Amino acid sequence: MKDFIFLFSTTLMYATPLMFTALGGLLSEKTGVINIGLEGMMTFGAFCASVVAIKTSNPWLGLLAGGIGGMTLSILHAVASIKYKANQVVSGMAINFLGGGLSIFLCRMIFDGTSMTPPIDLEKKIPSYFGQYATVYLALSMTFFIWIILTRTVLGLRMMSAGEHPKATDAAGLTVSFYRGLGVLSSGFLAGIGGASLSIAIVSNFRPTLISGQGFIAIAALIFGKWRPVQTTSACLFFGFSQALVIFIGGRENIIVSSQLLSILPYILTLIVLVGFMGKTTAPSALGE
């Protein structure tokens, strides 16, 4: 029972940043804009959250700042992709370089040349309830919130139509670029929150290797989840679970496998699952156009 609780809570903890980010990516891609820049938005969000949480001693303001930080970067992506019809993959890659560079640059400017922010006190981190950080509950409820928005509201249906049939959407008298902009900005906001849920909840500071590839894993989860909110969250949970498994197995005394070898597990598992269960992908039809 103890093992089970450990696995369960570790899974949730590791899945949370991915859930926020992947759901963000989902909102952007549902409206037809590829967002490969999630990594950069996450990094910048993690940094902004950490700075604001330290300066104000308020983790909730930090979380908000993380979202706003991510959203600021996503404005660039939105303007390029929607207004100037840019190559979305290239623009997203640019955001990744910008997000990483800007975070460490500002960190060095603010904190006397160090690339890490000072740690925040334990009681000033995002609080936890019933053994889980508040962000975990937030991420889970976000899944249902987005599911409801997309499938049960006019706004969501319009956003999706911008990603499926932009011309038809336009003919129906709706402004495609508005819905796409909304999608991209919310993806930036959520990716920023995702980064923040790492830097001010799971760990207590920002450092250059903090995100290291999680934005890309979120994209993988999004594709794995076939661009659907609940499946995407499940994919993130799957990934979180395999991470938890690594820690669980690694923590046992009678284990001889090295921790490095064990760390391969989540990635191998994901590949196997992708090969075995992928089937036909169902990307929004106007994605990237």
Next chain:
Amino acid sequence: MKKFILSFFCVIGGLLVGSIVLKLSGISPTEAYQVMWNGAFTKPSYIAYIIIRSTPLILTGLSVAFAFRTGLFNIGSEGQFIMGALSAALCGYFFNFNPWIQIPLILMLSVFIASLYGGLAGLLKARFGVHEVISTIMLNWIALYLSNTIVMLEGFHKPNTETSQFISQSSSIAILENWKTSEAGIAWLASHPMLSDFMRPSINVAIVLALLATFFIWLILNRTSFGFKLKAVGQSLEAARYAGINVNKKMTYSMMIAGGLSGLAGATHVMGVSKNIAILAAHEGYGFDGIAVSLIGANSPFGVLISGFFLGTLKYSGQKIQSALEAPSEVISIMIGAIIFFIAIPSLFEPLYEKFFSVGRKRE
């Protein structure tokens, strides 16, 4: 040609963004660029360092560019680089033949293993429809942890360190390494200060291999029917399939070649510069920088060559503003990001191009 001129505009734009960021942070941009310029071109050894720094970027850039031309996005250059480096470190430590056999043997083996690793992503896409962006991201981490595991294995691990054993002397591709420290070498170099300074860094033959690779990739893409078919797949998958091209095979081959190029970058890095491999906490970024190189070089082999040198110069000289001006060297990443951002929006600089370069064409 138009693409190169547009890239050039984007680079100027990126450098401008860099100066604005510096200015806003209270650092004089002219001073920073001055430091960078002096730190890059005023001593022969700086040039040598830039060449060493640029070589892997050219190769990973070629790798990404080649895949791009076939319509594939090779984010996996990072992992293929690691596989090449790992193979070279293993072979270099455990084999000890005559250099004339040893070096080609290691190079071939490492390139082969990395190309299989790259080809795996192509195969997964062709056979199972797994998007190459996801599979290569996973393969990057698998390569990283695999390499870390092998570094720590008894017999290969250098005790009390985080690194592997050094490769044997016969595997080194550094130029005149022994001669430099021999008596005759020291005496000769003392009388040739310029060359002596140029030879101070461990200058190696990797750059020659990179130049050859650039030429061969150009040859494949532009002078062979194989390259033509690859480009056809890249431009229109359905049209290529309709024309009777085996699209699935072409994807796998393309990723194999891309993997081989990144593997060559990793292998030459170990054989010429680092001489061993270390535990990695995170990716070193050779593959990611390769994406930047490829994009700035407009995905063409010779464009990649130029942009590889450009990025290598930026990265090398960027370190110097940190010590000289206490300006964070990450401003370089911001510049690269801005350049790529401008490249994503061709319509931004097109009016400029029309104004200055297409006068003759309008008359036609």
